[in-house]
Amino acid sequence: GESVGLHLPTLSVQEGDNSIINCAYSNSASDYFIWYKQESGKGPQFIIDIRSNMDKRQGQRVTVLLNKTVKHLSLQIAATQPGDSAVYFCAEKGTGFQKLVFGTGTRLLVSP
């Protein structure tokens, strides 16, 4: 079946460092991937997405990399700030309608 998982449940970094959050997915037919940020007491907030015909996509301070060969997705955050502290989820679009399969999340802790 489809599954999306994360390698690290918690990532601690210093302010100003670059952060990398990883995600493995199992469905080689998935064609769309999304990263969400969830702050305490809030709903998931869309950060960036990438289609399977791309390897890399950049946003403001964030970059998503997609390696379809090993079914791996990563989110890179440049110059991490305390406001980046949150849980980050990856999600993949499964087959059929836009059913998103979510990972369990990685908690990013940014120390000043």
Next chain:
Amino acid sequence: NAGVTQTPKFQVLKTGQSMTLQCAQDMNHNSMYWYRQDPGMGLRLIYYSASEGTTDKGEVPNGYNVSRLNKREFSLRLESAAPSQTSVYFCASSETTGANQPQHFGDGTRLSIL
């Protein structure tokens, strides 16, 4: 621009009570979704509505019903609440289903069943 609005934010129920969770979006999206979020698990889809007038089951529909009241509103009903339904419930919307578009979420309803 409010996006997706959920009410109430918190609720405590007794086993067997009924309740309706409300959701409204102001982005003119066609598709809406209800998820539950439990510790240690990813978001799980309860029901979705691809467009006004249609609803379909997701992964975990048992114990729930939904109503797509109009294009803006999609409600989730617990007819007879059970402790296993203690969770955080999120509503989401997207322009359509079946296309590569992100879903946008509300801030959730935290529901406790005693």
